[in-house]
Amino acid sequence: MSSPLVCFDLDGTLVDSGPGIRASIRHAAAAVGVPEPDAEQLRALIGPPFPRAFRDVLGVDAATADAMMTAYRECYGGGAMFDVEVYPGVPDLLAELVARGDTLAVTTSKPAEYADVIVAHLGLDKYLAGGVSGAGEGVEGKAAVVGLAIAAHTGPVVGLVGDRSHDVEGARAHGLPCIGVTWGFGGRAELTAAGAAAVVTDPAEIPAALDELRR
Template sequence: MSSPRGHSPSLRSPLICFDLDGTLVDSGPGIRASVRRAAASVGLAEPDDEQLRALIGPPFPEAFRDVLGVDAATADAMMATYREVYGGGLLREVTVYDGVPDLLADLAARGDRLAVTTSKPRAYAHEVVAHVGLDKYLAAGVFGAEFDGSVEGKAAVVGLALAAHDGPVVALVGDRHHDVEGARAHGLPCVGVTWGFGGRDELAGAGAAAVVDAPAAVPAALDALR
């Protein structure tokens, strides 16, 4: 996969990892609709707005247990319905945040290698980034969880990206405390972004190295960490 503007960073170029949902794209509509269907399938009341917000970012089915208080069997049943409806088309109910394409293009043109590291299944992540046209910026690849459970959680996914890269790593950019914690598991700083689903207080409380309010502010935050 070539980078835009004709630049081809090597494996020794600095790596920057990006979360997907809430960082590069607003995936809220599709995820919320899928969660509502999953909850209804097991007879649960419709999750409220705060529960729906909390469910975007952390890995499923653990998030169903943690946020909705269901047992493991119920969470697994919800997961089956969620995958059926989300993978069936609702994953395409997504929009790119304003300023994100320019951010990725600028970083790639500077010689950085960019990767997605997401807790959502890798197959879904590949489809999303291709659907919205961000794949051309991601020379370092798209890394995510596996349906069979062999890879799950942010730390494991970040580990895959690092294993595929031979050069320096700058930071992970994300919107939830899970991103901060997943980066910290590998000794990496996290630049938190407030336009997603976590917010400044959550990110600062988790120990983000910096918290920014717009994509245009990300490069300066990353430069401070280089």
């Protein structure tokens, strides 16, 4: 039997991508004449898929959201994506899970073309035998990218690890549990309200939380 699959969100779970994303959102807002988002709006915008998140959080119309998406990609793809750091303890966590026989995959609402470059830039790709599933043509949202990872795997799937409510919801769409992490952009209250199976405060707690899911 193939090894168990564990899916990980990227932004706010494996990496702190906040500086580059916030800078790109500010650039996008300025480019279309939208007022600069405040701190709470910026937090809410990190994680959910664009351009829908621009509509939901900022209240702009579809055409404005699409224009913001174009400007966002100019900034983010132009170099802001590299303003990112791996959270402390994450490499040790991934190495431990691989050593004990799990297959790891990234499932992110970020476009796959960016996610692939980022995980390689940070040296995380060596842990991801399950690959990187991200948004693309006809693929949008957490449930869709989780579905891609599941379809590419022939063995059992343990669940998803993420930092936002949409991670919990995306996992649930496939009948999977989600372990929430508090060091990202969501927080315990958001994750608990969404129905996370467990909420952890340190990467070192994840192996034991995954063991509970297996039981």
